[in-house]
Amino acid sequence: MYSAILIIQYISIAALFMEGWVVFKKWNSKLHSYLFFAIIANLVNNVGYLFELKAHSLDNYLTALQLSYFGRVWTGFALFLFIMELCRKKIPYIVKIALAGFNAATYVVVLTLRSNTLYYTDTDFRMHGDFPVLHHGNGIWHTLYMGVLVCCIVVGITILLIEWNKEKDKAIKKRMTIVLFAMLTESLFFLLQIFGPKNLTDYYDFTMLGSALGTLLMLSAIFQYNLLNTQQLAKDFILDTMSESIVATDDSDGIIYFNKPAEELFPEIENTQSEIVSRLKKAVSENKPLPINEKIYTARTAELYKGDLLSGIIYVLHDNTDLYHMQSGLKQEVGRQTERANRLSLEMMIALSKAVDAKDHYTNGHSSRVAEYSAEIARRMGKSQAEQEKIFEMGLVHDIGKIGVSEEIINKTSRLTDEEFSQIKKHTVIGYDILQSISEMPDLAIGARWHHERYNGKGYPDGLAGEEIPEEARIICVADCYDAMTSTRTYSKPRTQEAVRAEIIRCTGSQFDPEAAAIMIQMIDDDKDYKMCEQGGGLVWKNRDKLKLIVDPSDK
Numbered sequence: 001m002y003s004a005i006l007i008i009q010y011i012s013i014a015a016l017f018m019e020g021w022v023v024f025k026k027w028n029s030k031l032h033s034y035l036f037f038a039i040i041a042n043l044v045n046n047v048g049y050l051f052e053l054k055a056h057s058l059d060n061y062l063t064a065l066q067l068s069y070f071g072r073v074w075t076g077f078a079l080f081l082f083i084m085e086l087c088r089k090k091i092p093y094i095v096k097i098a099l100a101g102f103n104a105a106t107y108v109v110v111l112t113l114r115s116n117t118l119y120y121t122d123t124d125f126r127m128h129g130d131f132p133v134l135h136h137g138n139g140i141w142h143t144l145y146m147g148v149l150v151c152c153i154v155v156g157i158t159i160l161l162i163e164w165n166k167e168k169d170k171a172i173k174k175r176m177t178i179v180l181f182a183m184l185t186e187s188l189f190f191l192l193q194i195f196g197p198k199n200l201t202d203y204y205d206f207t208m209l210g211s212a213l214g215t216l217l218m219l220s221a222i223f224q225y226n227l228l229n230t231q232q233l234a235k236d237f238i239l240d241t242m243s244e245s246i247v248a249t250d251d252s253d254g255i256i257y258f259n260k261p262a263e264e265l266f267p268e269i270e271n272t273q274s275e276i277v278s279r280l281k282k283a284v285s286e287n288k289p290l291p292i293n294e295k296i297y298t299a300r301t302a303e304l305y306k307g308d309l310l311s312g313i314i315y316v317l318h319d320n321t322d323l324y325h326m327q328s329g330l331k332q333e334v335g336r337q338t339e340r341a342n343r344l345s346l347e348m349m350i351a352l353s354k355a356v357d358a359k360d361h362y363t364n365g366h367s368s369r370v371a372e373y374s375a376e377i378a379r380r381m382g383k384s385q386a387e388q389e390k391i392f393e394m395g396l397v398h399d400i401g402k403i404g405v406s407e408e409i410i411n412k413t414s415r416l417t418d419e420e421f422s423q424i425k426k427h428t429v430i431g432y433d434i435l436q437s438i439s440e441m442p443d444l445a446i447g448a449r450w451h452h453e454r455y456n457g458k459g460y461p462d463g464l465a466g467e468e469i470p471e472e473a474r475i476i477c478v479a480d481c482y483d484a485m486t487s488t489r490t491y492s493k494p495r496t497q498e499a500v501r502a503e504i505i506r507c508t509g510s511q512f513d514p515e516a517a518a519i520m521i522q523m524i525d526d527d528k529d530y531k532m533c534e535q536g537g538g539l540v541w542k543n544r545d546k547l548k549l550i551v552d553p554s555d556k
Contacts (some may be wrong), residue, residue: 002053002130005204009050012212016043019215031085035218038078042211044071049208055132058125062114065134069110073103075211076149079183083156086179087163090406093419102148109141118142131203146194153187170270178221186214245297245317251310253277265292265317280315295321305437356399366483369538371395373479373523374447374472376541380519381475385546391472392541394447398476401431401448428452428461443472451476456510474513478504478520481511487534497530 020039023032048068055061077099084091106119113119121137138146160183164176189210193201200206245262247269249255255273263269266276283290283299290297297317304311356367375392383391402410405427409420416424431448438444450464450473457465469477485500495503501524508517523532523540532540 006050006053008209008212009046009053012208012215013043013046013050015212015215016046019218031082034078034082034085038075038082039215041071041074041078042215044068045075046071046208046211048072049205052132056127058123058134061125061132061134066111066113069107073107073110073145076152077103079186080152080156083160083179083183086176087159088406089159090408093417099148099152102145106141106145119145128203133202135202149190153183153190157183157187175221178217182214182217182221185217186210189213244319247276247280247315247317248304248312249277249315250312253281256312262317265297280317284315289320289324290317295319296324297321298323303437303439305433307433356402365534365538366487367396367399369483369487369534370398370476370479372538372541372544373482373520373532374476375544376523377475377479377516377519379541379543380522381515385543388541388543390443391447391475393441394444394472395476395479397431397435397444398447398451398480399427399431400434401427401429403434404430425452425460446470446472447476449473451480453477454511455513459511469513471513475516478512478516481507482520483534483538486532494534497524497527500524 016039020036020043023036023039026032027036045068048064048066048071051064052061052068055064080099081091081096109116109118116139118139118141120134120142121139122135124135126133126135157180160176160180164173164180167173167176186207187210189206192210193206196206245265246257246259247255247262247266248257253274255269255277258266258269266272269276279290280299282288284301290299296319298320300316300318302314302316304314354367371392372395374395375388378388378391405423409416409423412420428449428451432445435445435448436442449461450469453459453462453464453469453473454477455466455469455474457463459469482500482504485495485503486497487494501521504512504517504520504524508514512520527540530536532538
C-alpha cells in the first residue's frame with residue numbers, strides 16, 4: 001500500500017511537470033499565466049507531500065509539511081483565477097489582494113506552527129508501519145482557511161457550470177466539460193479528505209490523488225481539445241451573422257471555429273476537418289474557385305496574430321457563382337471580382353465596427369459616424385477621394401481594440417477606477433496589434449493606435465505631440481470626441497450644439513489639431529438643424545456617393 005501511494009505521487013509529479021512544460025511553451029495570455037501558476041503551486045504541494053510520506057521524525061515531517069504548504073496555499077487561489085479568466089469574469093482587484101494576503105498569512109501561520117496553535121492543536125507524531133501520521137486538532141486559522149477554500153471552490157464551479165450551460169459552441173463546450181470534470185474531481189477528493197473516515201485520511205491525503213486525476217484530465221483538455229489555443233480570436237473578428245462562410249484554423253490546421261453559413265456549406269465539417277482544410281488550402285494556393293453544391297466559391301485568407309505569434313488562419317468563402325457564369329469579357333470579369341473582394345473587405349470592417357459597438361449598448365453606430373465625420377473633414381482639407389476613403393476605413397475600425405476590453409468596464413455607469421481606465425487605454429494598442437496583421441492595408445492601424453493622442457503631447461498610448469501624430473489620427477481624434485459629446489453614453493447625455501462647439505474651441509491646440517478642429521467648427525456652423533448627431537445618423541460626407549465600395553452590406 002505504501003509503495004503504491006509513492007508511485008501515485010511520482011506519477012502525479014511527472015504529469016505536473018509535463019503539463020507545466022506544455023503551458024510554458026504556449027504561454028501568451030493571462031489564462032496561461034494563471035494555469036501555469038496553479039501547476040507550479042500544485043507541483044510544490046506534491047513534492048512536499050512526497051517528503052512527508054518519507055519522513056520518520058516529527059521535525060522532518062513538519063519541514064516537509066511546510067514545503068508542501070508553500071504550494072498548497074496557492075493552488076486553490078490559482079485555480080480560482082484560472083476559472084474566472086476562462087469564463088471571462090473579472091475579479092475585483094480588492095478581492096484578488098484580499099485572497100492573496102489571506103493565503104500569504106496562512107503560510108506564515110504554517111511556518112510558525114511549532115510555536116502556536118492557530119493552525120494545529122494537540123499534535124502527536126507517530127509511525128504506523130511505513131506511514132508517518134501526525135494526529136492533531138484543527139485550530140481557528142485552519143478552520144478559517146478551509147472555509148475560504150470551500151467558498152472559492154463553490155463559487156468557481158458554480159460560475160463554470162453557468163458558463164458551460166450558456167456556451168453554444170460545441171468545441172468550446174467540450175473543453176469546458178473536461179475542465180469542469182477536473183475541478184469536480186479535485187473538489188470531490190478534497191471533500192473526502194475533510195469528511196472521510198479518520199482511519200483513512202490520517203494515513204493518506206486524498207487531495208493528492210484528486211490532484212493527480214485532475215492533472216490528467218487537464219492534460220487531456222490541452223492535447224485533445226486544444227485548451228491553450230486562441231479559439232476565441234476568430235470569434236472576436238467575425239460575426240456569426242455574416243453572409244460569407246467563415247472557417248478558422250489554428251497553427252496546426254485544426255478547425256477551431258466555423259460560422260453558421262460554413263456549417264450549412266460543410267454539414268460534415270466536424271468529422272472531415274482535415275479534408276475540408278486541405279481543399280481550402282489548395283483553392284487558395286492555386287488561386288482557383290471552389291465548386292460546392294453546384295455553386296462556385298472564392299476562398300480568401302487572413303492570418304491571425306497574437307503579439308508576434310501566428311495563431312491561425314481565417315478562410316472566407318464568398319459565393320461567386322454568378323461571377324463565373326457571366327458571359328462578359330475577361331476585363332469585366334476581373335473588374336467585378338475585384339469590386340466584390342473590396343466589398344467583402346469593407347463588409348468585414350463594418351462587421352468589426354458593429355461588433356465593437358455592440359459591446360457598448362450606448363454607442364451603437366459610433367464607429368460609422370466617426371468614419372463619416374473623419375472623411376468629411378478630410379474632404380474639406382482638400383484630400384483626394386482615395387485619401388478620404390482611407391480615412392473613412394480607419395474611422396470604421398478605430399475602436400476595434402475594445403474587443404479586448406471587458407464589457408463590465410465599457411458599460412460601467414459609475415466613475416472608472418485607475419486600473420479600469422488603464423484597461424480602457426489598452427484598446428489603442430490592442431487595436432493596433434490586430435489591424436497591423438492585415439498586410440494588404442498597412443495604414444489601417446494608424447487611427448486605432450493614435451486617435452487618443454493629444455496635440456499637446458499628453459495623450460496615450462505614446463505621448464506624441466503636434467505633427468508627430470499622424471494626420472489621419474488627428475482627424476479621427478476630433479471626429480471621435482465630437483460624436484462622444486453628441487451621443488448618449490453610459491456616463492453622459494448628448495450636449496447642446498453650442499456646448500459642443502465651445503468645447504472644441506476650448507481644446508483646440510491642446511487636445512485637437514488646430515486645422516482639423518477649425519474644419520469641425522465649420523461643419524457645426526453649417527449644420528443649422530443639428531442633424532450631425534446620434535439621432536441624425538451622421539451622414540455628412542459629401543463624397544460618399546463617389547465611394548466605389550458598397551458601404552451598407554444590406555444595400556445590394
